Amino acid sequence: MNNKKIQTSYTDQEVIEAINHSRDLDPVVRHLYRNNFESVANYIRSNSGNDEDAEDFFQEAIVVFINIVRKGNFRGDSSIKTFLYSIARNLWRNELKRQNRALMRETNNNDHTEKEEQDIQESICENEVKNQLLQLLETLGENCRKILLLFYYENLPMKEIFQRMGYETEQVARNMKYRCMNKLKDMLNEHPDMKQNFRSLLTNG
């Protein structure tokens, strides 16, 4: 009998490797929640937030963290716990600023470098711009959204996509993907300001 079990606990190095190389994010995301959610939630609850805010902003922090790691910008100068906490704190600060509210209780947890702080701020900025544009995907239509996700997010080959989507041939799926991508690009063109912001972030990143 094989004694290997699904990994549920990770060192910081293993988290980074799993995010960069594993096809399955499930166990590593669960690990991040188990080890970091409560401290972030306590911070948010102590600063005018509620449980729902804690859920939303921790989820956002994980997205930002994964993007930083995948861009190779997590250098391990501070622990993942400190880093993730810092991302969530920055996100929540921005939210309070947006609502013209002040922090009630600030914790001094600056165990990270200036460069890390800069990376976090840039990634949060990029995240916000992308979030503003997400509505485009919502209005793209289910089939278009699905085929683009299967190809660009799941990285599935066209021969598998056409079967899963129920198209008659691979060529039909290729045409569909091409049309959907053009539709999405057209939608982006309808928002020139946001597109320009997005472009400058991608160029600088």
Added chain:
Amino acid sequence: MDNMNEMNQAELIDRYLQGDLGTQELQQFQVRMQADEELRQTVEDTQMAQSLVEHYGLRNEIKAIRAAMQAEGNATLPEETIAPVVEEPRLLTQEVDEDVKAVPMFQWAGRIAAGLTLLIVGFLTIQYTTLSPERLYEEKITSESPYLGLSNRSMEDREDTLADQVRVEYQFGNYEEVIRLYGELENPTFAETFRAGYAYLQQERTEQAIDSFQQVMQDEDAFMIKDKAEYYLALAYLQDGQIETAVSMLEKIHESDDHIYEDSLSSFYLWRLRLLKMKY
């Protein structure tokens, strides 16, 4: 440029952005980009659109994982719900009037103790009388199928479309269809057997659910989902009324620090399971 050429170019751009071009092809493409502003623009637009799709996918995946964690963990009553039983007397002592103050403290202590005892007895009676394997099972099972964590990409090279259909129907919760398609598979893998097991569980075909999860547990290649199979096998035993076996398996899961369902079983749920064992 005609439509076919445009499509070929779009696919070339995809391959460029995914880093899939060979050295020579890459050099040629870079030279073209330097000379062709329109092409450079198209590459940028494609990169933005792709990045947006990836962002959408990542957010949704994390949201789904969190939802699964909550569904696995929240089905039980939070332990805090017992707290008011202890909190009640404090309120009583804070609200006493002058006459009541004249009553000796030990009498109050006695009344409080009696009140507490009544509340605890009442609570235990309700728990005991309403406790059933069905109730504990229902608290843990959700209509949403558990995410297996076996990436679709691992199936890239497979031609078995029936297996793909099993996976899709499972994801959409069409359990009757999962069972039907599973029956047509000649050589099901442990993943399809797990999905069939879960479908049987949902359809209350308990014996077949138990058999499927046992098969997954015995499959050496299934180590990735062994914890999930073990957890749902325990729930299948619970559904089947095999209480001792179910309780012993769930206790073992709760005590195992590295079991992925360890967090899903609260001490309160375990306590009720033990109570259930006493009852039956």
